[in-house]
Amino acid sequence: MSFVEEVAATHGGENICACIQCGICTGSCPTAGEMEYPPRKIIALIRAGMRGEVLSSSSMWHCLSCYMCTLRCPRDVRPAELAHALKSLASRYNYRIKGTRAPAIYHSFVSSMINNGRVHELGMILRYYLTTNPLVALKIFPVGLKLLLRRRMPLRPHKTSGRRSLARMVKKFREIRGSH
Numbered sequence: 001m002s003f004v005e006e007v008a009a010t011h012g013g014e015n016i017c018a019c020i021q022c023g024i025c026t027g028s029c030p031t032a033g034e035m036e037y038p039p040r041k042i043i044a045l046i047r048a049g050m051r052g053e054v055l056s057s058s059s060m061w062h063c064l065s066c067y068m069c070t071l072r073c074p075r076d077v078r079p080a081e082l083a084h085a086l087k088s089l090a091s092r093y094n095y096r097i098k099g100t101r102a103p104a105i106y107h108s109f110v111s112s113m114i115n116n117g118r119v120h121e122l123g124m125i126l127r128y129y130l131t132t133n134p135l136v137a138l139k140i141f142p143v144g145l146k147l148l149l150r151r152r153m154p155l156r157p158h159k160t161s162g163r164r165s166l167a168r169m170v171k172k173f174r175e176i177r178g179s180h
């Protein structure tokens, strides 16, 4: 399977071949300036088979899911959903992403949600900083302490009754998708 076929077979990437490279998506995107490859260009790279460049790029991790591109695209390519599809592929194949820590916050969020049934803010943020930059965790410690003392952030996670069902669903989904 070529890279473009792989993307087209992923939920969110189905209409990639309909793109006419008009650039309306890039012109509408509020974070295009932050992206190594803005939406129009990333579609061109996918169609050129540049798998490594695309999946190791930080571009799709800058997407805010504002859906302006999707609203304005004349060919119903849905670049916002394409960005989700690319993040999913990059995670599934463990690509090392250059220039952003966004994947680490995603993984911390999902891990906290699976363990507790909902997100535990303190656990999530600790895991994020310990895996990316422990020194920053020390810097924000005073703010965290204030939040804890004023009971604005719980010390212990609130575990929901349905968390085991949620964990089973995620496990099954990962088995089907072959992701981590």
Ligand code: SF4
Binding pocket: 018, 019, 020, 021, 022, 023, 024, 025, 026, 039, 040, 043, 072, 073, 074, 075, 076, 077, 078, 079
């Ligand atoms: S707006 Fe749609 S057709 Fe135009 S470049 Fe973007 S994805 Fe392609």
Ligand code: SF4
Binding pocket: 025, 028, 029, 030, 031, 032, 039, 062, 063, 064, 065, 066, 067, 068, 069, 070, 079, 080, 083
């Ligand atoms: S959904 Fe993402 S790619 Fe599309 S315009 Fe918004 S930020 Fe840009």
